[in-house]
Amino acid sequence: MRPFAYVSAPDVDTAVRAIAEQPGAKLLGGGTNLVDLMRQDVERPTTVVDISSVPLTGVDELPDGGLRIGALVRNSHLAAHPLVRTRFPVLAQALLSGASGQLRNMATVGGNLLQRTRCLYFVDGAAACNKREPGSGCDAIGGFHRGNAVLGTSEHCVATHPSDMAVALAALDAVVEAQSVRGTRRIPLVELHRLPGDTPHLETVLDADELITAVEVPASAVAATSRYRKVRDRASFAFALVSVAAALDVEDGAVSAVRVALGGVAPKPWRAYEAERVLTGAPATEESFRAAAEAELADASGLPGNDFKIELARRTIVATLRQLRVEGGAA
Amino acid sequence: MVEVQLRVNGTAHRLELDPRVSLLDALREHLGLTGTKKGCNQGACGACTVLVDGERITACLALAVQYGGREITTIEGVAHPLQQAFVRTDGFQCGYCTSGQICSALGMLAEVEAGAPSAVTEHLAEPAVALTDAEIRERMSGNLCRCGAYNGITDAIRETAGVPS
Incomplete structure (x- = not known):
């Protein structure tokens, strides 16, 4: 793993200032994806801003019966929450079908949304991958692509987004809240991720210095x-x-x-x-x-x-x- | 280097670490606690499972500097009837995955005790979960055993939880 500067952020303000000041910084939540990709030299942050102790860990009921979920709520805690299990069982099931017990205890809601693809060629530094290295080509198209996408692809990229949780949140009309030094904005979850087109390395509409702070799930009878x-x-x-x-x-x-x-x-x-x-x-x-x-x-x-x-x-x-x-x- | 105070099995250790050091390597290489094993080093095998504040995690994907002040329990800090049960039921052969299996199972039993559902739980709204063999196997899927001692592992966990087979 390449060396990096380590910053532990105690709160959101410190975190968003740190990522605004340090181009090349990455936010570290549970680490289940980022640490692995850093070890494989796919992610190369020069600064790691550790937000794992920022207090964004609440699951709060909204006045209309919906939920506001802090970005650092662990996947296992969200899945076990009584209001998720009774009002949004699809979300609990999606969370529980992802990864393993250990990883669900580490993985955060915000990190889950921003995890990278598991396309075999994305994590293989010897392979061509337009997502990892723009313009290098796509070895998945002529290679092993059993796990890859069949909707929304382009000639440049056929990678899937691997999250289960995000699929349930898409069905539930969830809204993502993101904060930066410029303020806070709300993005419908279905508009958070981009299709690859000819820029598969751009995966979301977030700016590099934005931090996901919460996900809101509106009340829904169905x-x-x-x-x-x-x-x-x-x-x-x-x-x-x-x-x-x-x-x-x-x-x-x-x-x-x-x-x-x-x-x-x-x-x-x-x-x-x-x-x-x-x-x-x-x-x-x-x-x-x-x-x-x-x-x-x-x-x-x-x-x-x-x-x-x-x-x-x-x-x-x-x-x-x-x-x-x-x-x-x-x- | 970053200073971090790790509390492991009830003892506090002050360490100066490169922030790249995983919790797994800090335990094994810096504190000499080699009971926690390094298998895949990418979160897939579960051999490095430890408990943090009673919850199971894979120590290989954790940076040690993230876990200052937390209560970390490794196999060296465990004395539990589950260990005897593993011996009785042949819950291992080579033993390499065993410390991870035991820590994971203890974390898992606490999750069941708290009523947490799993992917095979039929009715999510029910506050309590019956620990069937299907539940044990699903909940332990983050721990691989290349010797294939899964039947013994399942037996040991079921016995320890006091569930009739």
């Missing part, structure tokens, strides 16, 4: 009937091939409210607006679920090693909606 379903190569401690976060309310046999988001298939947590449009008001039947899945994946485009994900995503959408219809949510 969220009480929600689930997260993750398909992966082994039963636990693996990234998603495909995942679906969904919430469903049915009245008189018709879909009255629905939220769907996909993970493992795109460079960002993928809100399935097209599927929601097809489903809203439609009969809550297998045929409608399939039609919605077809509509959402209509523009999907795979590579030889990952085009199976397109049909897998359709089937996982249908299976998740069917389970919500038959068994209800995960609460």
Whole structure:
């Protein structure tokens, strides 16, 4: 690992001043992704601003019944929170399906959103990767890309965003709050991450000196009937091939409210607006679920090693909606 | 160099560390506590699992300077019936993963005691969790055992938790 200057920030003001003053600084939360990438020489911060003891650890109920989640709440603590389990079970399930018990105790909410892709070539310094080294090419496209994306990709990058939590937050209309020396702004979670286009190294709309301070999840009646379903190569401690976060309310046999988001298939947590449009008001039947899945994946485009994900995503959408219809949510 | 005070197994140690030093290397190389093992050094195998304020983490992905003042427990600080249970159930063969398995299992049992759900918990709203074998296996998935002693490990944890098989 390359040497770096270490700054321990006791509060948000100190942290945002430190990253504003030090170009090349990185914020350190739980360390589960950054420390690993620094050891692999993918991340090369000249200064590490340690925010792990900044008191952004509250999970507070908003007046309307939504939640305000501090950026440094640990993934395990958020998943175990009674209000998350009862009002937003899809979020608890998504958190619990990510990583391992140890890593969930370390990983923070803000860090989870900003984690980097697990594309094999991104972490391989000998490989071409436009995300790691702009202009170098993409070895994933002609290489091993079983885990890579089928939606929202470009000829320059087919990496996925690996988070489970963010997929649930996308379905729940979450809003990210970011602070810098210039002030505070709010960004809808679905607009936080960029598609790669010809600049895959730019992954979010955040400026380099902005710190995520909180995530707000608005109150939602449909969220009480929600689930997260993750398909992966082994039963636990693996990234998603495909995942679906969904919430469903049915009245008189018709879909009255629905939220769907996909993970493992795109460079960002993928809100399935097209599927929601097809489903809203439609009969809550297998045929409608399939039609919605077809509509959402209509523009999907795979590579030889990952085009199976397109049909897998359709089937996982249908299976998740069917389970919500038959068994209800995960609460 | 950064000064950090690490509290390990009830004893405070004042260290001057390069901020790159992981908590794992600080324990092993600076404090001589080699019971905590280095396996993958990337958070995937769980051999380096220690408890911080009672919660399990992988010490390889932790920078030591982040953990000043916290209560760190390594296998050297553990004396628990779970250890006897591992011996009784053949919960290991070579033993390299065992200290991580034991620390992880102790952290996991505390999580269950507190009612924390897992990915296989059917009804998340219920405040208590029944520790089935499926729950044990899911919750211990962050600890690999290349000898494949998983059945013995599961037995040891189940016995220690007082759950009938």
